[in-house]
Amino acid sequence: MRAGRDERARVRGAQRGSASDLEALFRTYWPRAFRAAYLVTHDAGAAEDIAQESFLAAIRALDRFDRRRPFGPWLHRIVVNRAIDWTRARKLRGEVELVDSVPAPETAPAGGETLAALARLSPEHRAVVVMRYLLEFTPGEIADALDLPRGTVNSRLRRGLDALGDEL
Amino acid sequence: MKPELERIEIPGEHEARARSWSVVARSFHERKATRPRAQWPKVAAVAIALAALAAAALSSPGRAVLDEVREVVGVERAQPALFSLPAPGRLLVSSDAGVWIVQQDGSKRLLGPYREASWSPFGRFVVVARQFELTAMDPEGGVRWTLARRDVRFPRWTGSETDTRVAYVDRTGIRVVGGDGLGDRLLVPKVRGPLAWRPGAGFQLAYVDRRGRVVLIDTETGRVRWRTRPDGRVLGLEWSSNGSRLVARLIGGLDDLSIYTPRGALHTGFRTPRGRVTAAATRPASNARAVAVAVNGQARLFMPDVLRDALSGPGVLSRLAWSPDGAWLLASWPSADQWVFVRADGKRIRAVSNVSEQFRSRSFPRIEGWVAG
Numbered sequence: 073m074r075a076g077r078d079e080r081a082r083v084r085g086a087q088r089g090s091a092s093d094l095e096a097l098f099r100t101y102w103p104r105a106f107r108a109a110y111l112v113t114h115d116a117g118a119a120e121d122i123a124q125e126s127f128l129a130a131i132r133a134l135d136r137f138d139r140r141r142p143f144g145p146w147l148h149r150i151v152v153n154r155a156i157d158w159t160r161a162r163k164l165r166g167e168v169e170l171v172d173s174v175p176a177p178e179t180a181p182a183g184g185e186t187l188a189a190l191a192r193l194s195p196e197h198r199a200v201v202v203m204r205y206l207l208e209f210t211p212g213e214i215a216d217a218l219d220l221p222r223g224t225v226n227s228r229l230r231r232g233l234d235a236l237g238d239e240l
Numbered sequence: 241m242k243p244e245l246e247r248i249e250i251p252g253e254h255e256a257r258a259r260s261w262s263v264v265a266r267s268f269h270e271r272k273a274t275r276p277r278a279q280w281p282k283v284a285a286v287a288i289a290l291a292a293l294a295a296a297a298l299s300s301p302g303r304a305v306l307d308e309v310r311e312v313v314g315v316e317r318a319q320p321a322l323f324s325l326p327a328p329g330r331l332l333v334s335s336d337a338g339v340w341i342v343q344q345d346g347s348k349r350l351l352g353p354y355r356e357a358s359w360s361p362f363g364r365f366v367v368v369a370r371q372f373e374l375t376a377m378d379p380e381g382g383v384r385w386t387l388a389r390r391d392v393r394f395p396r397w398t399g400s401e402t403d404t405r406v407a408y409v410d411r412t413g414i415r416v417v418g419g420d421g422l423g424d425r426l427l428v429p430k431v432r433g434p435l436a437w438r439p440g441a442g443f444q445l446a447y448v449d450r451r452g453r454v455v456l457i458d459t460e461t462g463r464v465r466w467r468t469r470p471d472g473r474v475l476g477l478e479w480s481s482n483g484s485r486l487v488a489r490l491i492g493g494l495d496d497l498s499i500y501t502p503r504g505a506l507h508t509g510f511r512t513p514r515g516r517v518t519a520a521a522t523r524p525a526s527n528a529r530a531v532a533v534a535v536n537g538q539a540r541l542f543m544p545d546v547l548r549d550a551l552s553g554p555g556v557l558s559r560l561a562w563s564p565d566g567a568w569l570l571a572s573w574p575s576a577d578q579w580v581f582v583r584a585d586g587k588r589i590r591a592v593s594n595v596s597e598q599f600r601s602r603s604f605p606r607i608e609g610w611v612a613g
Contacts, residue, residue: 086268091265091268091269094264094265094268095261095265098260098261098264102257102260102261102264103253103257106250106253106256106257106260107245107246107248107250110248110250111245111248116250116251116252116253116256117507118507118508119250119256120252120256120259120260121507121508123256123260124259124260124263124264127260127264128263128264128267131264131267131268157494157509157511158508158509160494183244183245183247183248183249184248184249186244186245186247186248187248201241202245205241205242205245206242206245206246208242233241236241
């Protein structure tokens, strides 16, 4: 409850032009937006663009933003939808960036197994898993955000979790 | 599951966060500076007035109102003629009368009855095309060489101070000729533009093949470096001035703009759900783009340093060109018969009316390039 009040105050402050309130919103929501975009796209550059563009879109719309609605979920649904679009576009075109060969890192990055398991899911399944378990949307909220039937969300969650469980 | 997802290490997260905050903070600052809350009623009034003016087809009383509106938002009164360019450099323009060079002081020279043109590197020469001829000339109108070819289109010049190439399309396909007019040869048969040389990378040419794929080819070796999968119809190709991004403007694809890295990977896309992109231009020495969009009969212009629309009005913005220093953007607005110069920060706008008449043209003149010097 307190967090909700703080968030509304920050949105109100940002709407009035307070840079410190904007910074507080950025500190609170950008890391999760970036992470969500990365987990869907598996591309750090794209995730940076998507999180940044989504935040800029949110700023542009601040004057029209209804303060009674929570800011975070609103931002995050923009991020996830953009990330899905980006991933679909890339997949359809089939480009893969040519990367010069680099020596393998001495230690595997943290969470590498989870990331690899996620990579085996389709972008749509990844998005649902990320929204449910990272962004903590309810299945109903996911259905609303992605414009999907509730049953589809549930089945994607189940299949996603099954696949992740097998891998992990 | 949540701890697992939060534990995943993302390369460069800290740097990405710093970069993003820098961009977001700057945009927020611009928003505060350009659109204080007190101006909202004025902005709304401008939008309503512009819509009404479209219906009134800019009658004389309508023009008076438009001028008043411009003054309210700080737009300069539309000038009846192009008295000068707002930034250093020279413009290349094609009209029904032919190809023109416009100097910074507004003086114009008609090079001849050609229909397309582009600058050579450093603006030393111009390559012009008409139906059966490709011609290289100096900016004073002196002809250096000509080639007789059928249905010449998309003349494009690239290279260094000492070695240049001209690519163009004719009835046989994409051809390449040396900047001295020698060594003309067919590069890719049966292909019809558009074309775009990659700046600063030897002689690499992007084109669209017969299957609608964007292809990058090394014109010296003939080696295809990469090609994309087809996605809609490519209307235009443009490299950023540093050669690090290729922008493809599409119709009927997943995106309205697809932005590629030099290695052919899709970097990002731009989509307008309820409209279409009518023009885009990458700001010199950056990867930032200005994009013109048409939505419900309204033209809207988005610029990298301006949070909201930099410009909006009835009709379509058909072409965009940045000044060589990146300080001003020139937008073609055929329905208003105007050119509109918008400063990069969006805080000043200069409009020039009667553009067709000034270039002796029935159709709206086309901006072919804005070069330094």
